[in-house]
Amino acid sequence: MLKNRFNIAASLLAIILSVGFIGAPIGPNNGDPTGGRPTNGRPTDDGPNPKQTIALGDRREIFADRFLIREMKGARLVMHPPRDEGPVMHFDQPWESNAPAYITILKDGDTYRAYYRGGHQRANGKKEDNTCYAESRDGIHWEKPNLGLIEANGSKNNNIILEESPLTHNFTPFLDNNPSAPQNQRFKAIGGTNKTGLLPFASANGKDWKKMQEKAVINEGLLDSQNVAFWSESEQMYVCYFRTWTGGNDRGYRSVSRATSPDFLHWSKPVEMTFGDRPYEHIYTQQTSPYFRAPHIYVAIGSRFVPHRQIATLDQLNELKVDPGQHKGLSEPFLMTSRGGNVYDRTFMEAFIRPAMGLNHWSARTNYPSLNIVPVGDGEMSLYVNQDYAQPTGHLRRYSMRLDGFSSINAPYEGGAVKTKTLTFTGKALEINYSTSAIGEVRIALQDENGKDLPGFSLLDSEQLVGNEVARTVTWNGKTDLSAWAGKPVQLHIYLKDADLYSIRFK
Structure with missing residues (x-):
């Protein structure tokens, strides 16, 4: 037994020394996706000053940025594009548009709700945008209920909930998690464009909507795309993100600004979002929302627009029956995060979902991600993407990910190590x-604020964690209880071999 313990200790020490972790500073190529570059005047670690102590409490932390990370050796942050699960809804009704953009998905208890832009030709020849509604019990199989609310083409047998252009051009609801929100305003929404400004709506059931007032609450910005609002639990206020134009060149780039409100009716002057030293790109939609397992982290899976590219010929686009107004440019989903304020973190610049094979995926503005990531089944969550935009084959497509699986700390077969910043926790x-391979593993040490192993909580004392689990409690020599260290400054020393770490939480 002692011999086996000595062999494990010797093996771990050799591996840790081989990845050059002990006492070595981070260099630009040691797993740092920013290459050691400064970000918006903040430290390159994308978090508080390294000397500060993070009050983590019992919050879950996902590894979509470097907020918790002090050092990495032989390990890196990697993004995990979701898996294509195929179409879940086609936009094929006469009151639905061939360009059903700005889709919102909400999970309300056991019900999934989808809101999207439709449209049809009125008897007077005028094209009218509307807002359509669909429901699901599992997030996979969707139905368009016959609501009988709005007349279209001589009948109310449809799933339209609103029709008032331009407010329904981009009507975007959310579930209001503000504990002070009255029950008859459990759902809120904003809609409108530059012509009207953004008007506030409320609903008790998500289907019957009324304006909260006739006066716009936000008038600044380019308001013609999806304007996203929600109650921020961490900031204790309503926030709204919307499209603006910003620097770069004479014409500028499509970008994002943000306003805040204590009551959803009185909003601050918009403030432009920043991206550190990342290059400007055209951000057509930003789809910013609190991550449901860590609401202090806003995950934004938006649409990057590349206006100067077109790979399909005019004949090919006509053969696909793409709306002539949507021939130019390409778009694709990308990933960024925010922890409040006017800062986005763009740790990953690559596409989150690459356009698929087939020219129908390479016309302008297709591949629009919907708003919100929602849990679907055990250990899984879903993102929905609007594909074949402005084509007769337009549909909503589901993509799946493991819980917290946007990205991870990853280490190869040779092993890698991570040290966190100093933190305090509750729990x-x-x-x-x-997740690990069959040969891989994860071990975690608990250290004091000076990086010294706490007695009984070293890497050697840590259980060898092998497997693939969304929730695994770490043990040290069979013990799990860390209550003696709750509220005291500590650090984590994490060793990985052919493994990914998606999130941590003190519970």
Whole structure:
């Protein structure tokens, strides 16, 4: 037994020394996706000053940025594009548009709700945008209920909930998690463009909507695309993100600004969002929303627009029956995050979902991601993408990910190590979301604020974590109880071999 313990200790020490972790500073190529470059005047670690202590409490932390990370050796942050699960809804009704943009998905208890732009030709020849509604019990199979609310083409047998252009051009609801919100305003929404400004709406059931007032609450910005609002639990206010134009060249780039409100009716002057030293790109939609498992982190899976590119010929676009107004440019989903304020973190610049094979995926403005990521089934969550935009084959497509699986700390077969910044926690145990290969492993040490192993909580004392689990409680020599260290400054020293760590939480 002692011999086996000595062999494990010697093996771990050799691996840790081989990845050059002990005492070595981070260099630009040691797993740092920013290359050591400064970001918006903040430290390159994308978090508080390294000397500050992070009050983590019992919050879950996902590894979509470097907020918790002090050092990485032999490990890196990697993004995990979601898996294509195929179409879940086609936009094929006469009151639905061939360009059903700005889709919102909400999970309300056991019900999934979808809101999207439709449109049809009125008897007077005028084209009228509307807002359509669909429901699902599992997030996979969707139905368009016959609501009988709005007349279209001589009948109310449809799933339209609103029709008032231009407010329904981009009507975007959310579930109001503000504990002070009255029950008859459990759902809120904003709609409108530059012609009207953004008007506030409220609903008790998500289907019957009324304006909260006739006066616009936000008038600045380019308001013709999806304008996203929600109650921020971490900031204790309503926030709204919308499209603006910003620097770069004479014409500028499509970008994002943000306003805040204590009551959803009185909003601050918009402030432009910043991206550190990342290059400007055209951000057509930003789709910013609190991540449902860590609401202090806003995940934004938006649409990057590349206006100067077109790979399909005019004949090919006509053969696909793409609306002539949507021939120019390409678009694709991308990933960024924010922790409040006017800062986005763009740790990953690559596409989150690459356009698929087939020219129908390479016309302008297709591949629009919907708003919100929602849990679907055990250990899984879904993102929905509007594909074949402005084509007769337009549909909503589901993509799946593991919980917290936007990105991870990853280390190869040779092994890697990570040290966190100093933090305090509440709770009694450490839970991780991780996966390893059959030969891989994860080990975690608890250290004091000076980086010294706490007695009984070293890497050698840590259980060898092998497997693929969304929730695994870490043990040290069979013990899980960390309550003696709750509220005290500590650090984590994490060793990985052919493994991914998606999130941690003290519970």
